[in-house]
Structures are given as C-alpha cells and as structure tokens.
Amino acid sequence: MNNLLKGKVAVVTGGTRGIGYAIVKKYLEAGAITVLCGSREETAMKALEKIKAEMPEAQVDAIWPNLSDRSEVSAAFEGIKERYGSLDILANNAGISQNTPLFDYKDEDFDKILNLNIKALYACSRAAAQIMKEQGGGVIINTSSIVSFNGQGTGCGYPTSKFAVNGLTKSLSRELGPYKIRVNAVAPGVTRTDMVAVLPDEMIQPIIKNIPMGRMAEPEDIANAFLFLASDLASYISGAILPVAGAVVI
Ligand code: NAD
Numbered sequence: 001m002n003n004l005l006k007g008k009v010a011v012v013t014g015g016t017r018g019i020g021y022a023i024v025k026k027y028l029e030a031g032a033i034t035v036l037c038g039s040r041e042e043t044a045m046k047a048l049e050k051i052k053a054e055m056p057e058a059q060v061d062a063i064w065p066n067l068s069d070r071s072e073v074s075a076a077f078e079g080i081k082e083r084y085g086s087l088d089i090l091a092n093n094a095g096i097s098q099n100t101p102l103f104d105y106k107d108e109d110f111d112k113i114l115n116l117n118i119k120a121l122y123a124c125s126r127a128a129a130q131i132m133k134e135q136g137g138g139v140i141i142n143t144s145s146i147v148s149f150n151g152q153g154t155g156c157g158y159p160t161s162k163f164a165v166n167g168l169t170k171s172l173s174r175e176l177g178p179y180k181i182r183v184n185a186v187a188p189g190v191t192r193t194d195m196v197a198v199l200p201d202e203m204i205q206p207i208i209k210n211i212p213m214g215r216m217a218e219p220e221d222i223a224n225a226f227l228f229l230a231s232d233l234a235s236y237i238s239g240a241i242l243p244v245a246g247a248v249v250i
Helices: 018-029 041-054 070-084 107-135 157-179 201-209 219-230
Strands: 009-013 033-037 060-063 089-092 138-143 181-188 241-244
Touching: 009 018, 009 070, 009 107, 018 033, 018 041, 018 089, 018 219, 033 041, 033 070, 041 060, 060 070, 070 107, 089 107, 089 219, 107 138, 107 157, 107 181, 138 157, 138 219, 157 181, 157 241, 181 219, 219 241
Parallel strands: 009 033, 009 089, 033 060, 089 138, 138 181, 181 241
Antiparallel strands: none
C-alpha cells in the first residue's frame, strides 16, 4: 500500500481482466477509490467480487455503460462524481484487436475496432473532461500500443485505431492543458493477457525473440506506468506516448 493516489477517484475501462484489472489493483493499492468499467453487468460484478476478496479494505465499485454511447457514459461518470465527490483519473484501457489480413477483413469488424478503440476513448474522455474542467483538473491516460509507431504486418484496423489514440492524446493534451487536465498514453508491447493468448505460438515466439529484454510484459509492468502517469510524480507530463515494451523497436 502506498499513498500516491490518496483522496483520488479513478475509473478504469476494460477493468475486468488483463491490463485493466492490473491497473485497478494498482490504483487501489495507491489509495484511490476505483471504479472498474466492464462491458456487461455479469463480468463487471464478477471482477468486482474477485477484487473485494483479494483486497477487502479497498474502496472499489463497478459500472457497465456502453462506452460508445456518449450520453450513457456521461450519466455513468456523473453518477461516480455524485457518489464519491469527484472524478480525478480516467484510464481509457478497453480495447480489442484482430489480426485478419486485409483481403479477408470484414467491414463491420473494422468499424467494431474503431468504435471501441477510438470512438469510446473520445466519448469517455469528453465525459470525464467535462467533470474535470468543472472541478479544476484531472488526468486522462489512454492505452495505445507499440504498433502505433510503425503499424503491423497484418490486421490493419488495430494499429490504425492506436495511431488515432496517439492523435487524440496529443490533441487533447493541448486543448485541456489550460484546465489543468493532463492527457498521456501508455504504449504497451506484447503483454501476457487474453488478447495475446489467442495468438498462435509460432507468431508469439519470434516476437519475444525480438525483445531486447527477453520477455513479454506482465500486466503489472503496464499498470506501473499507469500509476506513475496518474500520480503527481508526473505533474508536468502531458501529451506523452510512453512505450512500455522492453526496448523493442518494431
Ligand atoms: P483483454 O482482452 O484481456 O482485455 C480487454 C478489456 O477490454 C476487457 O476488460 C474487456 O472487458 C474490455 N472490452 C472488450 N470489449 C469491450 C466493449 N465492447 N466494451 C467495453 N469493454 C470492452 O486485453 P488486454 O491485453 O488487457 O488489453 C487492454 C488494452 O491494452 C487494450 O486497449 C489493448 O489494445 C492494449 N494493448 C494490449 C497489448 C497486449 O499485448 N496484450 C499490447 C498493446 C496494447
């Protein structure tokens, strides 16, 4: 337990598993009241019960708005502010990926990726920024990816969405700076979560071989960056895209 986020209220999208779940735990350990966001009531409540069992002292809650629906997100975030007094930190982490080659890509899958990976970030950022502006400040941290720098060899929708995450991050950092709202992104390398578990071993092994630090990231490696950027230790950092990828260059 540390007090890096004591007195803060945080919301983490995609907080039910993987990187998001690790961020929720990290924020709770740092003393923040933390609300995890799930895609469905059932998975959100299951994750909430799991955290409560692991950390009985923690102040944790759960919501499950449709992240692409700005009015639903706004109502959910306003609810957090009413219940807990503020909304200080937004970790925009929910995301999906797909590795389909270009000529097999379904148009609806391209839309689905952009809808969650970027449109939901816009909706959540806008709803949170409204509250943060009124209360005099806050922090937004987006989940980008190491593929947001040079793309990837197949599955073009995913890197496209993450390039857009970087664009939104840099643009909002400039627009929201005057309101004392910092906006940054973390760009993880390949990380041990369900997203990677579905990839074939013959795809993963060459990727790991190419990582100078010799291993893939654990969700906690990524969550540590989310903690740093949410805390006052990063008080003058805004508009940054922080790679957390074991020195890999792709
Ligand atoms: P994951 O599949 O384990 O978790 C994804 C999270 O997003 C889950 O909590 C899920 O409930 C949520 N989600 C999925 N669809 C949703 C929807 N329609 N509405 C609301 N929430 C939804 O994956 P992860 O690896 O933990 O991914 C988290 C973030 O990290 C994503 O943005 C991903 O792009 C990014 N990322 C992951 C890696 C990696 O190697 N795992 C690398 C770079 C970036």
